[in-house]
Amino acid sequence: MSVTPEQSSGSPQSPQSPPRPAVLVIDDDASMRVAVRRFLEREGYDITESASGRDALEQLRQGTVVQFVVTDLKMKDGSGGWLLAQLGYEFPALLPHTLVMSGDAGGAAAAHVVARWHCPILPKPFGAAELVDALRELERVG
Numbered sequence: 001m002s003v004t005p006e007q008s009s010g011s012p013q014s015p016q017s018p019p020r021p022a023v024l025v026i027d028d029d030a031s032m033r034v035a036v037r038r039f040l041e042r043e044g045y046d047i048t049e050s051a052s053g054r055d056a057l058e059q060l061r062q063g064t065v066v067q068f069v070v071t072d073l074k075m076k077d078g079s080g081g082w083l084l085a086q087l088g089y090e091f092p093a094l095l096p097h098t099l100v101m102s103g104d105a106g107g108a109a110a111a112h113v114v115a116r117w118h119c120p121i122l123p124k125p126f127g128a129a130e131l132v133d134a135l136r137e138l139e140r141v142g
Contacts, residue, residue: 020046021139024064026056026071026083027101032124036070036101039128040135053079057086060094068135069094073102073109073121081109084117095119096141099134101126 023045027033030051037047048064050056052075060066069087073080080100087094098119102110105123113119122134 020044021068022046022048022066023068023070023135024048024050024056024059024066026050026053026069026075026080028052028072028075028077032072032101036131039131040070042128043132045135052077053083053086056083057090060091066094067097068138069098070131070135071098071100073100073113074104081113084113084119088117097138099138 021044023040025033025036025040025047026049027036028051033049033051037049040047045068048059048066050059053071054077056069056071071080071083084095084098084100087098095117098117099122100110100113100119101122101124102113103124104110105121110121114121120134120138122131
């Protein structure tokens, strides 16, 4: 057992901080992933990134453990909606903890997500406060 200078001087040991909630951020737009990462890391979340729904699903299958998913609905490879369906089948416990970002929040695809998967939609563009508030709401109700 090693002793740090703080322990040897008699200072009380600080309690371990609780684990940071892990979030899988999925978007084919790298600049959006970076922005979401920065917003959430500032609020104490631990972030894993993915550029597609298929890659994200593979990360989960390989054992990546997250408490929340933040995903774009429409990605170039079409994997946003597909990912939600796969989460529903393979990782159903994550669906109530999934936030969907969309530039077309009023469109049919977004309406389907809400009706079928019960995931909230965060309309793009959004700011840090809206993102954090939406994720905290998932924490509260989940």
